[in-house]
Amino acid sequence: MIMSNALKVRGRNTGSVAVATPATRAPHRALAGIVLALSLACVGIAPAIADSRLGPATPLPAYAQECGSCHLAYPPGLLPAASWQALMTGLTRHFGSDASLDGPVAREISDWLSAHAGNGKRAAERPPNDRITRAAWFTRKHREVATATWSRPAIRSSGNCAACHRGAAQGDFDEHAVTIPK
Numbered sequence: 001m002i003m004s005n006a007l008k009v010r011g012r013n014t015g016s017v018a019v020a021t022p023a024t025r026a027p028h029r030a031l032a033g034i035v036l037a038l039s040l041a042c043v044g045i046a047p048a049i050a051d052s053r054l055g056p057a058t059p060l061p062a063y064a065q066e067c068g069s070c071h072l073a074y075p076p077g078l079l080p081a082a083s084w085q086a087l088m089t090g091l092t093r094h095f096g097s098d099a100s101l102d103g104p105v106a107r108e109i110s111d112w113l114s115a116h117a118g119n120g121k122r123a124a125e126r127p128p129n130d131r132i133t134r135a136a137w138f139t140r141k142h143r144e145v146a147t148a149t150w151s152r153p154a155i156r157s158s159g160n161c162a163a164c165h166r167g168a169a170q171g172d173f174d175e176h177a178v179t180i181p182k
Protein backbone atom coordinates (compact mmCIF):
# COMPACT_ATOMS: atom_id res chain seq x y z
CA MET A 1 0.00 0.00 0.00
CA ILE A 2 1.77 3.08 -1.28
CA MET A 3 -0.24 5.57 0.73
CA SER A 4 0.26 3.96 4.13
CA ASN A 5 3.98 3.55 3.42
CA ALA A 6 4.18 7.20 2.51
CA LEU A 7 2.37 8.13 5.70
CA LYS A 8 4.72 5.99 7.78
CA VAL A 9 7.71 7.61 6.14
CA ARG A 10 6.20 10.98 6.82
CA GLY A 11 5.68 10.14 10.48
CA ARG A 12 9.28 9.03 10.80
CA ASN A 13 10.68 12.04 8.99
CA THR A 14 8.89 14.55 11.15
CA GLY A 15 10.23 12.75 14.18
CA SER A 16 6.97 13.33 15.96
CA VAL A 17 5.66 9.77 15.93
CA ALA A 18 7.60 7.60 18.34
CA VAL A 19 5.98 4.33 17.25
CA ALA A 20 7.04 4.85 13.63
CA THR A 21 10.72 4.14 14.37
CA PRO A 22 12.02 0.92 12.77
CA ALA A 23 12.61 -0.68 16.17
CA THR A 24 8.96 -0.65 17.14
CA ARG A 25 7.40 -0.91 13.70
CA ALA A 26 5.96 -4.36 13.09
CA PRO A 27 4.54 -5.66 9.82
CA HIS A 28 1.23 -6.07 11.54
CA ARG A 29 -2.15 -4.83 10.37
CA ALA A 30 -3.23 -3.46 13.75
CA LEU A 31 0.07 -1.72 14.42
CA ALA A 32 0.14 -0.28 10.94
CA GLY A 33 -3.31 1.07 11.64
CA ILE A 34 -2.11 2.77 14.80
CA VAL A 35 0.88 4.24 12.99
CA LEU A 36 -1.42 5.48 10.26
CA ALA A 37 -3.81 7.00 12.79
CA LEU A 38 -0.98 8.72 14.62
CA SER A 39 0.48 10.01 11.37
CA LEU A 40 -2.90 11.44 10.52
CA ALA A 41 -3.16 12.94 13.99
CA CYS A 42 0.13 14.73 13.30
CA VAL A 43 -1.46 16.47 10.37
CA GLY A 44 -3.38 18.52 12.87
CA ILE A 45 -0.46 19.47 15.10
CA ALA A 46 2.64 19.83 12.91
CA PRO A 47 2.50 23.19 11.11
CA ALA A 48 4.77 22.10 8.23
CA ILE A 49 2.44 19.24 7.42
CA ALA A 50 -0.77 21.13 8.08
CA ASP A 51 0.50 23.66 5.55
CA SER A 52 0.55 21.08 2.78
CA ARG A 53 -3.04 19.90 3.33
CA LEU A 54 -5.22 22.42 1.61
CA GLY A 55 -8.89 23.06 1.89
CA PRO A 56 -11.67 20.97 3.38
CA ALA A 57 -11.28 17.19 3.33
CA THR A 58 -14.67 16.72 1.70
CA PRO A 59 -15.23 18.90 -1.37
CA LEU A 60 -18.62 20.08 -2.48
CA PRO A 61 -20.03 17.21 -4.61
CA ALA A 62 -20.92 19.55 -7.49
CA TYR A 63 -17.38 20.92 -7.47
CA ALA A 64 -15.77 17.48 -7.52
CA GLN A 65 -18.08 16.43 -10.35
CA GLU A 66 -18.01 19.52 -12.58
CA CYS A 67 -14.47 20.75 -11.94
CA GLY A 68 -12.80 17.38 -11.54
CA SER A 69 -13.68 15.85 -14.89
CA CYS A 70 -10.87 17.33 -17.02
CA HIS A 71 -8.27 17.77 -14.28
CA LEU A 72 -7.91 17.53 -10.52
CA ALA A 73 -10.61 19.37 -8.60
CA TYR A 74 -7.93 21.73 -7.30
CA PRO A 75 -8.07 22.43 -3.55
CA PRO A 76 -9.81 25.81 -3.11
CA GLY A 77 -7.07 26.96 -0.72
CA LEU A 78 -4.60 27.17 -3.62
CA LEU A 79 -6.07 30.37 -5.06
CA PRO A 80 -7.49 33.58 -3.61
CA ALA A 81 -11.23 34.19 -3.86
CA ALA A 82 -10.68 36.82 -6.57
CA SER A 83 -9.07 34.20 -8.82
CA TRP A 84 -11.89 31.71 -8.31
CA GLN A 85 -14.46 34.38 -9.07
CA ALA A 86 -12.65 35.36 -12.26
CA LEU A 87 -12.40 31.71 -13.33
CA MET A 88 -16.07 31.09 -12.58
CA THR A 89 -17.22 34.05 -14.65
CA GLY A 90 -15.11 33.04 -17.66
CA LEU A 91 -15.99 29.36 -18.01
CA THR A 92 -17.02 29.58 -21.67
CA ARG A 93 -13.40 30.39 -22.49
CA HIS A 94 -11.58 28.34 -19.90
CA PHE A 95 -7.94 27.88 -20.97
CA GLY A 96 -9.06 26.96 -24.47
CA SER A 97 -11.95 24.77 -23.28
CA ASP A 98 -15.65 25.37 -22.79
CA ALA A 99 -16.32 24.52 -19.14
CA SER A 100 -19.58 26.43 -18.86
CA LEU A 101 -22.22 25.39 -16.33
CA ASP A 102 -25.87 26.14 -15.62
CA GLY A 103 -26.37 29.28 -13.54
CA PRO A 104 -27.47 27.65 -10.26
CA VAL A 105 -24.65 25.08 -10.29
CA ALA A 106 -22.09 27.73 -11.22
CA ARG A 107 -23.31 29.91 -8.35
CA GLU A 108 -23.22 27.05 -5.84
CA ILE A 109 -19.64 26.19 -6.84
CA SER A 110 -18.57 29.82 -6.95
CA ASP A 111 -19.91 30.51 -3.45
CA TRP A 112 -18.25 27.39 -2.08
CA LEU A 113 -14.91 28.24 -3.69
CA SER A 114 -15.03 31.77 -2.32
CA ALA A 115 -15.85 30.50 1.16
CA HIS A 116 -12.91 28.07 1.12
CA ALA A 117 -10.45 30.13 -0.91
CA GLY A 118 -6.89 30.55 0.27
CA ASN A 119 -6.16 33.39 2.65
CA GLY A 120 -2.59 32.61 3.68
CA LYS A 121 0.62 33.81 2.06
CA ARG A 122 0.15 31.36 -0.79
CA ALA A 123 -3.00 33.15 -1.87
CA ALA A 124 -1.97 36.71 -1.08
CA GLU A 125 -2.33 37.82 -4.69
CA ARG A 126 -3.85 36.61 -7.95
CA PRO A 127 -1.27 34.65 -9.95
CA PRO A 128 -0.95 35.36 -13.71
CA ASN A 129 -3.97 33.95 -15.60
CA ASP A 130 -5.33 32.78 -12.25
CA ARG A 131 -3.17 29.72 -12.65
CA ILE A 132 -2.00 27.91 -9.52
CA THR A 133 1.01 26.81 -11.54
CA ARG A 134 2.03 30.44 -12.17
CA ALA A 135 2.03 31.46 -8.52
CA ALA A 136 5.38 32.43 -7.02
CA TRP A 137 5.15 29.77 -4.30
CA PHE A 138 4.48 27.09 -6.93
CA THR A 139 7.62 28.03 -8.88
CA ARG A 140 9.66 28.10 -5.68
CA LYS A 141 8.42 24.73 -4.41
CA HIS A 142 9.01 23.09 -7.80
CA ARG A 143 12.35 24.60 -8.75
CA GLU A 144 13.98 21.15 -8.46
CA VAL A 145 11.71 19.80 -11.19
CA ALA A 146 13.52 20.12 -14.54
CA THR A 147 11.57 21.77 -17.37
CA ALA A 148 11.68 18.59 -19.49
CA THR A 149 10.16 16.58 -16.63
CA TRP A 150 6.82 18.42 -16.84
CA SER A 151 6.22 17.20 -20.40
CA ARG A 152 6.85 13.50 -19.73
CA PRO A 153 3.92 11.43 -21.08
CA ALA A 154 2.89 10.37 -17.56
CA ILE A 155 2.81 14.00 -16.40
CA ARG A 156 2.01 16.20 -19.46
CA SER A 157 1.47 19.40 -17.52
CA SER A 158 2.42 21.05 -14.26
CA GLY A 159 -1.32 21.28 -13.54
CA ASN A 160 -1.52 17.49 -13.38
CA CYS A 161 -0.71 17.49 -9.66
CA ALA A 162 -1.83 13.91 -9.03
CA ALA A 163 0.86 12.53 -11.35
CA CYS A 164 3.41 13.24 -8.63
CA HIS A 165 1.37 13.97 -5.51
CA ARG A 166 -0.43 10.69 -4.77
CA GLY A 167 -2.66 12.31 -2.17
CA ALA A 168 -3.60 15.31 -4.35
CA ALA A 169 -7.26 14.28 -4.61
CA GLN A 170 -7.43 14.37 -0.80
CA GLY A 171 -5.67 17.73 -0.70
CA ASP A 172 -2.44 16.15 0.53
CA PHE A 173 0.67 17.65 -1.08
CA ASP A 174 3.15 16.63 1.57
CA GLU A 175 6.63 16.74 0.08
CA HIS A 176 7.51 13.36 1.55
CA ALA A 177 4.79 11.64 -0.46
CA VAL A 178 5.99 12.90 -3.86
CA THR A 179 6.95 10.41 -6.56
CA ILE A 180 7.90 11.69 -10.01
CA PRO A 181 6.90 9.21 -12.74
CA LYS A 182 9.64 8.26 -15.23
Ligand code: HEC
Pocket residue numbers: 066067068069070071074087088091094095096097098099109130131132133134157158159160
Ligand atom coordinates in the same frame (compact mmCIF):
# COMPACT_ATOMS: atom_id res chain seq x y z
C1 HEC B 1 -13.79 20.72 -20.34
C2 HEC B 1 -12.64 20.50 -19.49
C3 HEC B 1 -12.53 21.36 -18.23
C4 HEC B 1 -13.45 21.51 -17.23
C5 HEC B 1 -14.84 20.92 -17.12
C6 HEC B 1 -12.83 22.38 -16.25
N1 HEC B 1 -11.55 22.70 -16.63
FE1 HEC B 1 -10.23 23.81 -15.57
N2 HEC B 1 -8.86 23.57 -17.05
C7 HEC B 1 -9.07 22.92 -18.25
C8 HEC B 1 -7.88 23.03 -19.08
C9 HEC B 1 -7.70 22.43 -20.46
C10 HEC B 1 -6.94 23.76 -18.32
C11 HEC B 1 -5.51 24.11 -18.72
C12 HEC B 1 -4.63 22.91 -18.43
C13 HEC B 1 -3.18 23.17 -18.67
O1 HEC B 1 -2.80 24.15 -19.29
O2 HEC B 1 -2.38 22.36 -18.16
C14 HEC B 1 -7.58 24.09 -17.05
C15 HEC B 1 -6.97 24.77 -16.03
C16 HEC B 1 -7.58 25.13 -14.84
C17 HEC B 1 -6.93 25.87 -13.78
C18 HEC B 1 -5.49 26.34 -13.79
C19 HEC B 1 -4.53 25.20 -13.48
C20 HEC B 1 -3.10 25.71 -13.46
O3 HEC B 1 -2.42 25.61 -14.50
O4 HEC B 1 -2.69 26.22 -12.42
C21 HEC B 1 -7.85 26.05 -12.79
C22 HEC B 1 -7.63 26.76 -11.47
C23 HEC B 1 -9.09 25.44 -13.25
N3 HEC B 1 -8.87 24.87 -14.48
C24 HEC B 1 -10.27 25.45 -12.54
C25 HEC B 1 -11.46 24.86 -12.99
C26 HEC B 1 -12.73 24.97 -12.32
C27 HEC B 1 -12.99 25.77 -11.06
C28 HEC B 1 -13.62 24.22 -13.03
C29 HEC B 1 -15.09 24.00 -12.75
C30 HEC B 1 -15.94 25.16 -12.80
C31 HEC B 1 -12.91 23.66 -14.16
N4 HEC B 1 -11.61 24.08 -14.11
C32 HEC B 1 -13.46 22.82 -15.11
C33 HEC B 1 -10.20 22.23 -18.61
C34 HEC B 1 -11.34 22.12 -17.85
Ligand code: HEC
Pocket residue numbers: 048052078132133141142144145149150155157158159160161162163164165173174175176178179180
Ligand atom coordinates in the same frame (compact mmCIF):
# COMPACT_ATOMS: atom_id res chain seq x y z
C1 HEC C 1 6.45 16.54 -11.81
C2 HEC C 1 5.86 16.21 -10.52
C3 HEC C 1 5.01 17.25 -9.82
C4 HEC C 1 3.82 17.81 -10.26
C5 HEC C 1 3.07 17.53 -11.54
C6 HEC C 1 3.39 18.71 -9.20
N1 HEC C 1 4.29 18.69 -8.18
FE1 HEC C 1 4.13 19.68 -6.41
N2 HEC C 1 5.95 19.01 -5.84
C7 HEC C 1 6.77 18.18 -6.60
C8 HEC C 1 8.07 18.10 -5.97
C9 HEC C 1 9.27 17.29 -6.47
C10 HEC C 1 7.99 18.91 -4.81
C11 HEC C 1 9.10 19.23 -3.82
C12 HEC C 1 9.32 18.12 -2.83
C13 HEC C 1 10.49 18.47 -1.94
O1 HEC C 1 10.71 19.65 -1.67
O2 HEC C 1 11.16 17.54 -1.54
C14 HEC C 1 6.65 19.46 -4.76
C15 HEC C 1 6.19 20.27 -3.74
C16 HEC C 1 4.89 20.76 -3.67
C17 HEC C 1 4.34 21.48 -2.54
C18 HEC C 1 5.06 21.76 -1.23
C19 HEC C 1 4.87 20.59 -0.30
C20 HEC C 1 5.53 20.79 1.04
O3 HEC C 1 5.42 19.87 1.87
O4 HEC C 1 6.14 21.85 1.26
C21 HEC C 1 3.05 21.80 -2.84
C22 HEC C 1 2.04 22.50 -1.96
C23 HEC C 1 2.80 21.29 -4.17
N3 HEC C 1 3.94 20.66 -4.63
C24 HEC C 1 1.62 21.45 -4.85
C25 HEC C 1 1.42 21.05 -6.16
C26 HEC C 1 0.22 21.33 -6.91
C27 HEC C 1 -0.98 22.08 -6.37
C28 HEC C 1 0.38 20.79 -8.15
C29 HEC C 1 -0.55 20.85 -9.32
C30 HEC C 1 -1.12 22.16 -9.65
C31 HEC C 1 1.70 20.15 -8.16
N4 HEC C 1 2.30 20.35 -6.95
C32 HEC C 1 2.24 19.47 -9.25
C33 HEC C 1 6.42 17.55 -7.77
C34 HEC C 1 5.30 17.82 -8.53
